[in-house]
Amino acid sequence: MSADKAPNYQTLTKHFQSISHFEHLSALGDWDQATMMPIGGGEARGAAMAELAKHIHSLKTAPMLADTIAQAQQESLTLEQNANLREINYQYLQANAVPGDLVEAKTKAAYHCEQAWRDQRKNNDWQGFKPNLENLMSLVKEEASIRAQALRVSPYDALLDKFEPGMTTASIDNIFGQLKSWLPELIQQVQHKQASEPRFDIPSASAANQALLGREVMQVLGFDFNHGRLDISSHPFCGGVASDVRLTTRYDEADFTSGLMGIIHETGHAKYEQGLPLAWRGQPAGLARSMALHESQSLFCEMQVGRGPGFLKLIQPHLKQLLACPLSHEQLTNIYTRVTPGHIRVDADEVTYPCHILLRFEAEKALVSGELAVADLPDFWSTQMQSLLGINTDGDYKNGCMQDIHWAVGELGYFPSYTLGAMYAAQFKYAMENQIGSVENAIAAGKLADVMAWLQSNVWSKGSLLEIDDLMRQATGETLNPAHFKRHLENHYL
Amino acid sequence: MSADKAPNYQTLTKHFQSISHFEHLSALGDWDQATMMPIGGGEARGAAMAELAKHIHSLKTAPMLADTIAQAQQESLTLEQNANLREINYQYLQANAVPGDLVEAKTKAAYHCEQAWRDQRKNNDWQGFKPNLENLMSLVKEEASIRAQALRVSPYDALLDKFEPGMTTASIDNIFGQLKSWLPELIQQVQHKQASEPRFDIPSASAANQALLGREVMQVLGFDFNHGRLDISSHPFCGGVASDVRLTTRYDEADFTSGLMGIIHETGHAKYEQGLPLAWRGQPAGLARSMALHESQSLFCEMQVGRGPGFLKLIQPHLKQLLACPLSHEQLTNIYTRVTPGHIRVDADEVTYPCHILLRFEAEKALVSGELAVADLPDFWSTQMQSLLGINTDGDYKNGCMQDIHWAVGELGYFPSYTLGAMYAAQFKYAMENQIGSVENAIAAGKLADVMAWLQSNVWSKGSLLEIDDLMRQATGETLNPAHFKRHLENHYL
Known part of the structure; x- marks a missing residue:
């Protein structure tokens, strides 16, 4: 042309x-x-x-x-x-x-x-x-x-x-309404099942060694260090540009598991950025499709890959070598699939996580409509946390409504993307498995690259060339269907 | 107004x-x-x-x-x-x-x-x-x-x-002409004097420990870490903005002395930036006066302060603690005032350094006029190095005409500022000593702050509010006078 x-x-x-x-x-x-x-x-x-x-x-x-x-x-x-x-x-x-x-x-x-x-x-x-x-x-x-x-x-x-171009409060009310109808019972079932499981001590690890480990795990996931780097910030994020992706995480020396999974999560974002279509760099069509789709890629990396026994077996030798971590991959899998209601969204497990989003979605709607004043936010938070997860957050602002960077930078409307992303990720997994078989089996067979290639072909390389519904239809045969997320949680946790 | x-x-x-x-x-x-x-x-x-x-x-x-x-x-x-x-x-x-x-x-x-x-x-x-x-x-x-x-x-x-606003080739030809008339003989005299002096081994030191030391020495010099930081780059520089000064250096694990003095030098640049008038931030009058004046501040920090026995005595305990360096401050002073013709400008001692500038000044004039082609630069370099410092650089481009970043980023016209800066620095020292007495004595008496305060008052706080000649007259009673540089070298090295 x-x-x-x-x-x-x-x-x-x-x-x-x-x-x-x-x-x-x-x-x-x-x-x-x-x-x-x-x-x-x-x-x-x-x-x-x-x-x-x-x-x-x-x-x-x-x-x-x-x-x-x-x-x-x-x-x-x-x-x-x-x-x-x-x-x-x-x-x-x-x-x-x-x-x-x-x-x-x-x-x-x-x-x-x-x-x-x-x-x-x-x-x-x-x-x-x-x-x-x-x-x-x-x-x-x-x-x-x-x-x-x-x-x-x-x-x-x-x-x-x-x-989320085109997404409405009404759609989310509907989707999140379905979630509310089965999630509380599922959380109870999972907690009941896990009550009798053993618990393992997590060895302490220096931030420096965790950073070395993080870089090795990023290599395993195929992060391209010629086009990106890993640093520390108080709130983990994936920034920079497609040709130079800047990941950040934070390290807890008493518990490396959170920082490590943070890196795996952000690497999912990074893979999407690094996989965007080269021919469209610098043009709007070359950008990621939406925040929920971005989140679907980080969550795929974390939930469909990172917390599974196949991947944990793959990286367990690195943990042993760099952190002198004595945990087996079965024990790591147990740790990484524990369901425990907690204060912090970014540390939440996959099953309770949507509750953190339901709370924030309700808060944002009310803050924007004026029904909720900023001054009343801590009380709102306490009430919702009590009702959704049975947790008391009175007076604990640090681990309550001050925990996230989003509101501190004036970003409202973003939180729903996290749970929409979880739903997209589950839908991608089942569509992928129809074509290449079980993700777990692929990783166990040393074919993590096949999993990444499917995402490259069906998601990353599309940039914003397709609208979200077309992208989903081409990749999975249907538009967003929250039933896949339910199936994923039931298969993994019950 | x-x-x-x-x-x-x-x-x-x-x-x-x-x-x-x-x-x-x-x-x-x-x-x-x-x-x-x-x-x-x-x-x-x-x-x-x-x-x-x-x-x-x-x-x-x-x-x-x-x-x-x-x-x-x-x-x-x-x-x-x-x-x-x-x-x-x-x-x-x-x-x-x-x-x-x-x-x-x-x-x-x-x-x-x-x-x-x-x-x-x-x-x-x-x-x-x-x-x-x-x-x-x-x-x-x-x-x-x-x-x-x-x-x-x-x-x-x-x-x-x-x-250098207002500076001309004719002026520099004149000033550098004076330099050429006495510098070669001075170099010989100094080398003759130093020939019988003892030599000391420099212990190896990890880059990490050198970085720790660098930050402590920057503290001693009053660098404000709330408005700046220190990192590594292949060519040391002082960048960023006045409210956030970004220093860089490089570390040689076999010889910490070069990296350390690099940090001291760049800290001089940084002190100038951090001391620029707050009321004029963001305006042209609030910027540093000229590149030569900038260089005068880094060289003051390095030559008038950093290589003197008083300052080296002050930081010697840090070297002992962090690098396990056994050298006394007298031995360090000896190392830091050794005159040895060498290939690398940034590693050159104060006495031979102007020869590196004379070479580059002649090369730049000839490159710009077209008398010298880029292809002939290595030969030009070899001839000049042989004639000025008795050094053969044939085939050694890395330590020859490829050593500096300036030409690689297309910055010609800058090099003379280094030697003009050395001259300004010497002039500031003698003017300062007329008012507050010997710089060495001030440092020995724990009054390094008095030295910095004089520079703050007479140089840094002026930004570009005065033209260079007015600034020099107000601070030292006269415009640039290269005689002070000669006096400085003779006093320090003969």
Whole structure:
């Protein structure tokens, strides 16, 4: 397709290539401030990042875009180019919904809030965190309200749409409603079954040795260290860009199992990024499909691969060598499939995890609608934790509503993606098993690469070229079906 | 000064504040690519940095600037505001000299050349490096020629002006001419004097322990770790921004003395950055005065402080504790004042160092004028090294013309600043000693802080509020006078 035949489309690809360069710098700034930046550098960084966000926003709302997009839609394009144009238009509509001043104000408030949160969380300082969160939340509500008007949906739907194009509160209410109908009983059944199982001591391990182990396990999973690295941050994440993926984790010297599984989880995100279509780098069609699909890849790596006996057998020699860990792979499997209601979402097992999301989903809906004030969040949290998991969190803000980075940076609407992702992951597994047989058997037979190749072919290489329902249909024969998740949990835990 | 009274000046400060935010991101990208980035991330980073450079260039050449600057020059401003306006105008003139396309092309070529140079240097691969350098050099010559036309000076003067406002080839020819008239004889005298001195073995030390030592020595020098950090790169530098200074060094496990002094040197740069006037952060008047003045601060830290017996006595216990180093401070002083002609500029002693600069100055003049082709650089290098220092570098590109990062990133015109900086540093020392007495005595009396306070007051806090000659007159009573450097070397080495 020469520029002569589709000049407007070519103008758009050039423009969005520029945007991707600035987003590269934004990703670097985010990663650095979470891993490397000394605290005193925060103010200037916050100002620089706000300026950058404003600039990216101005590029995505350039006055020429409306006409150029409309004209490009009349041009003769390939299927893939049309998909890219669809994603360009989506980004344009998303960006145009919110004025630049608000973007800048929210970015600044988010940086301020997050920087302070790092210490406040350590110190269980709810009184210090509350005014920052109130300030940020008023900007989030303003953003939601403005987006809602532009997209003609409800304010919370407008936030969901940032992460899951097309997803609605009503759909999630329905899906999460099904979950609520069987999950509490399943948790009780699993706990009853596991009550008589033995418990094993976990040996302590230095952070340095855990980091060495983490890098070896990432190698086993096929992480490409020529295009990425592993560092430490207070909240694990997968950042950077597709050609240079920056993973982070945190290490608990008394319990390596959490940090190790954190790395395996984030490596799932990284594999998706590293596997995105090379031909579409720098274009919207080359980006990951949605946050839930991203989460499906990290959860696949963690739940369908990482916590299974086959994979644990594969990496057990590394644990023995680097951490002098005496646990067998059967014992590790037992540890990694224990179901125990707990305070911390990121440490939760696969079965109780959705309860943490149900809580946050309800809280976010109520925060955005105004039914819940920030000041009342700790009480709301306590009530829900008591009701969903039988846990008392009164006064424990650090392990309660201050535990996650999401709200501290003003990201609402994201949490549902975690559980939607778990559902996508289960659906991928059963579809994959129809084609290549049992995942466990493949790993046991030394064919982890076959599992990864299926994901590369059916998910990663698709980028955003397909819409989510088409991607799911092509890969699995149907759109999102939460029944696979139920089957997965029952098969693994009962 | 309200915006009402000087609206054009206020417009300019706001505009240059934006520019400083993007320059913050540029500094971060540079630091990251030298310290953290995996090699596979280089291509996308190079493209992003080129886009950023182009954007900064477009901001510095915004069409409104010419009129706004002209009108601001008619407004009623304070002395300091006028200084800031002078620096704004300097930046505007510098940026306007070169078209955006050339800036982008050079940034891209520089990234490509530098990335490849990292491995090529290790492998002594001149044939691999040569075409990259030729490509980059043709862009440098184009830049020099365009700048020369705009500033109505010679091409090499136009490059000097990027780093030393107002400095000319003629001035440097004169100053370096004086140097040449007495330095060769001084080197011989010093070598003769030192021939009978004892030599000491340097114990090996792990990179990890050297890094711990480096951080302790930085503390002694008053480096503020709340606003900076220390990492490793193949070529030591001081990057980042004033509120978050990123030092780097490299460690030789067989000889810690070079890495340690590298850290002390870079800490001098860092102290200047951290001491720049807070009230002028983000404005051109708040930046360091010139590259030579920057170098004067690193060299002051290294030559006037770091290699002296007083300072070495202060840090000797740290060396003993962390490196199990048995050397006394007298032995360390001996090691750190040894004069030995060598291949590597950054490892050169204070006395032979200017010879490395004389060589590079002559090479750069000839490369830019076209009298010297890149292909002939190794021969030129060999001839000069033989003549200046009696060293044969035939075939040793790694330790010859490929040793420095400057040419690999297309930075010509910078090298003279090192020796001008050494001269400024000596001049500061004698001026300071007129006021607070001997630097050595101050350090011995536990008053290193007094030395730093003099620099803070007379150099760092001035930013670019004064022009270099005014700064030197206020601080030392006269403009640059190379006689102080001669006196310094004679006092220390004869």
